[in-house]
Amino acid sequence: MSYLKFEKALMTNLQESLPRELLRTNRSGAYSCSTIVDCNTRKYHGLLVVPVPELDDDNHVLLSSLDVTVVQHGAEFNMGLHKYQGNNYSPKGHKYIKEFDCNKVPTTIYRVGGVILKKEVVFQHYEDRILIRYTLVDAHSITTLRIRPFLAFRSVRQFTHENSVASRDYQPVDNGIKTCMYPGYPELFMQFSTENKFMFKPDWYRGVEYPKEQERGYASDEDLYVPGYFELDIKKGESIVFAASISESSTDSLNELFDTEVGKRTPRDNFFHCLVNAAHQFHIHENNDDRYILAGYPWFKCRARDMFIALPGLTLSIEEQYYFELVMKTAQKGLDEFMEGKPLSVKIYEMEQPDVPLWVIWCLQQYAKEAGMQKCLEMYGPFMKRIMTFIEKGNHPNLKVMDNALVYTNGTDKAVTWMNSTVNGKPVVPRTGYIVEFNALWYNALKFCASIAQLDKKNKEAEHLEKTAEKCRKSFLDMFMNEYGYLFDYVGGNDKDWSVRPNMIFAVALDYSPLDQDQKKSVLDVCTRELLTPKGLRSLSPKSGGYNPMYIGPQTQRDYAYHQGTAWPWLGGFYMEACLKLYKRTRLSFIERQMVGYEDEMLNHCIGTIPELFDGNPPFNGRGAISFAMNVAEILRTLELLEKYNFK
Structure with missing residues (x-):
């Protein structure tokens, strides 16, 4: 029994299947993402979504989706699915899904009469290339696949609409074509592991709608360009691999490449x-x-605070x-x-955020637990010393060590903590002054760096760090501990934030805490209850x-x-x-x-x-x-x- 498996009853019920999404990524930041029934519900969805640094810092949807039609005895069964305006779904290919399994690679089994078609998808690790393998598991007569690509060539933050500027040009390549809708974009190569015919029938599919964008209060519809379709015969037991990429594929090795990528998962x-x-x-x-x-x-993107926490x-x-x-x-x-x-x-990004160097020390502290204190000293001792000196000398633009040994931050006009939402340019939660998790992290950093310094005979900082930590501990209790047994979220001037927020949990969870056992239990109890x-x-x-x-x-x-x-x-x-x-x-x-x-x-x-x-x-x-x-x-x-x- 597979762990991530969905049967026909769920897959054919759009109320159940559309909210379930599937993500595939590679190491460049490119990705492939849609729902488990291959119906895009966000503008961020797409079969091939890649960074285009020549244009901007965003990802771009090149290949939005791929419709596969099974043709037998002249009858066509389209397995695609799109949502159009007016809550219309077409061509409702989800009704042919027999099961979906995501154990090693996403695998969908379709059944149309006597035809059983298996689709498997992988995203190549170190290339911006999506690979889809179609296997005809069973069929009682000659079977043809007709594969229609839907192109977008736009930023994930925008939409594309029918226009006269988009290029319809394409050039044949080995077992496929290459095309590019707009200048500045890379060429999109669409190729197969076997010979096929490409039928040039350019058209725009208008009014494709993304319900997730509607929920978020954004514009939600676009038009997608279809240059035509590929057609190829497939025999019972045969597997055919489709590749979409920004570089040409070696079609002779697509089957081998697919197997290699599966083996890495x-x-x-x-x-x-x-x-x-x-x-x-x-x-x-x-x-x-x-x-x-x-x-x-x-x-x-890659954000400094997130990276060091994660x-x-x-x-x-x-x-x-x-x-x-x-x-x-x-x-x-x-x-x-x-x-x-x-x-x-x-x-x-956001390297300037004031708690980033504090999270770096915490991050290296976790490394010391796994690799050992001595290894941590050898690898990162001088680096940690530079960080602590940088903070103590007041060189950070928005993190100052005050006379009471606590750190102070100005967050009135700009969000400076992980609670960073803003409306009309102003923080929704303007946490400023002495911030509870900043100071819990600072105390922890002082104590941990003191323990590291004690291992280094050349480092004379241990005694200074310990003295500062003790002063910080006393000031922390005076500043944050209130009579109700929990910690103020921040204290700015005479303003004490009595809100019960989770940021106080760090003063309990960190290896070095300014709280005693009873205070820790009191704070934890409040977090548990509320x-x-x-x-x-x-x-x-x-x-x-x-x-x-x-x-x-x-x-x-x-x-x-x-x-x-x-x-x-x-x-x-x-x-x-x-x-x-x-x-x-x-x-x-x-x-x-x-x-x-x-x-x-x-x-x-x-x-x-x-x-x-x-x-x-x-x-x-x-x-x-x-x-x-x-x-x-x-x-x-x-x-x-x-x-x-x-x-x-």
Whole structure:
């Protein structure tokens, strides 16, 4: 029995199948994404979506979709599916689906009368190339496949419409054609592993509609260009591979290439393997050997904070220390450039955010747990010293160490924490001054760097760091601990934010905490009572003013709800780490039950991964980006912590 498998009853019920999405990626940041019935419901969906750096910093949809028609005895059975205006679906090819399985590669079985056709799809690891293998499992007579490509050639943030500028030119290539709709775009090669006929019948399919964009309050319809169709005969038992790419394929080796790519895939046969597969999808490898962690799909770039939070879970927790070191090599170069006031040569965004260097230290602390303190000192000791000196000397433009040894940040006019939603250019949650997680991270950084410094006989900083940490600890308690047993979210001047938010959990979860045991338990209890959901911690307690747990509606409405009650799995990871540190093995079964809430998501939303956030109220629907690095990472890190406690 496959782990990710859907039977005919679900696949043919669009109310059930359309909300389930499927993502395939490669190492360049290109991807292929649609629903499990191959009906695009977002402008971000497409069969071949690639970065085009010559044009801009966005991904671009080249090949939107591919309709396959089975022809027997002159009768045509089109297996495509598109939504058009007026809630019309055509040509309703989903009714031919017998089953869908996503164990190693996405596989769809179609049945039309006596014809059984199997479709398997892979995205090549290191090339912008989608490969689709069609196998005629059974047929009682001569069978022809007619394959019609739908082209877009536009940014994922825009739409294409019928126009006279789009080029209709194409050139024959080996077993296929190449074409390019607009100047500046790469040529799209569409080729097969066997001979075929291309019939040039250019047309625009008008009024294709994307319901997910309607839900988000955006424009939602476009026209797609179809240059014609390919036609080829297929025999019972025969397999034919289609390739769409921005470079020409060697058609003689397409079958072999497909098998090779399948062999590289992690089978998604259980919860853990699904998460490992998802973790690998965030890996980005640039031509100059820079390595990155993408924040999420389909619209996020590599963001500094996200990368350092996600990196340990996505690498160390699945025994991929080598990849941690490769990413950190790129990140170290970028952070050093930032600290030296140089232009960044790496593609890491938001490096200037004030908590980024604090998360770097936390990230390296996790490395020390896996590789050992001595190895961490050898690899990153000087780097950490540069970071701490940079902060202490006040060289960061928006992170200052005050006389009380706490760090201070100005977030009045610009969002500077992970709660970064804005409306009309202003932060929805203007967290400013002494911010609770910044200072928990700062105390943790002081203590960890002191322990590293003690290993280095040449480093005389340990005593200074310890003294600063002790002063920071006392100031932290004076500043943040309130009479109700939880922590202020931020304190700016005389303004104390009494909102019950999850950011205080870091003061309990981090290895070095300024709180004593009773204070930790008090904070954890408040988080449990008011913030915990089956999908992580809420960003705001239902008892606090402004609670808005449903992330729905137009952009502004969603921006107001983004951090006002929605639930975040990555915060749940730190919550569960805090539970284990305080209560040890007595909380194992409780945390295992929490994991069940995440495993349920493997068959929902984007299958095999975790979305960006969830509504804060039942039924806790997944929202936002379809696959989010920090969430996948923290669930993997929690699973690793569970395993360690189970073997103690």
